[in-house]
Amino acid sequence: MTLRVARHTNDLKRIEDFYVNVLGFEQLGEFQNHNNYSGIFIGKSGLDWHFEFTQSESEAKHIFDEDDVIVLYPKAMSDYNGLINKLVHLNISTITAANPFWNENGKMIQDPDGYRIVISPLKAVISEIE
Structure with a gap:
């Protein structure tokens, strides 16, 4: 699929x-x-x-709440740290997640449309499954 x-x-x-x-x-x-x-x-x-x-010519109407997130898991800690450092270098602010799990296990940012994205180390998803 x-x-x-x-x-x-x-x-x-x-x-x-x-x-x-x-x-x-x-x-x-x-x-x-x-x-x-x-x-x-x-x-x-x-x-x-x-x-x-x-x-298109139709205006996008984004309706979402603070728990609607895309979660990205870089495969290696070095990839995670590199991406977080890049965000800092580009002055992209992190925001506080409504779900405390994401504050403890990653960083939340917003894309240009305001959608929330969590960047979390892969170890966080492994601990969720176990």
């Missing part, structure tokens, strides 16, 4: 810059003016999932 998480945005270029240049994903593809939508596919090559971000 392949997973695609699709979301509409009002600023496709800003979203692409954030997910590619800040978080380190790749642009896997794009399309222009397909039924009045333009979009990009963001993810990692060779995996069975990706994000699709679209933009």
Whole structure:
């Protein structure tokens, strides 16, 4: 099974810059003016999932609460520390998560649309499962 998480945005270029240049994903593809939508596919090559971000003349209406989060687990602690250091260097602020687990096991940031993203060491997910 392949997973695609699709979301509409009002600023496709800003979203692409954030997910590619800040978080380190790749642009896997794009399309222009397909039924009045333009979009990009963001993810990692060779995996069975990706994000699709679209933009059109219709304004995006983002409705979410503080527990709606995307969780990213870098595979190695060095990857986690490198990403956190990059966020600090780029002056991307962390925010407090509503769920205390994420405050204890990672850092929460927001993407340009305001969606919350948790970056957590892989050891946190292993301890959840065990």
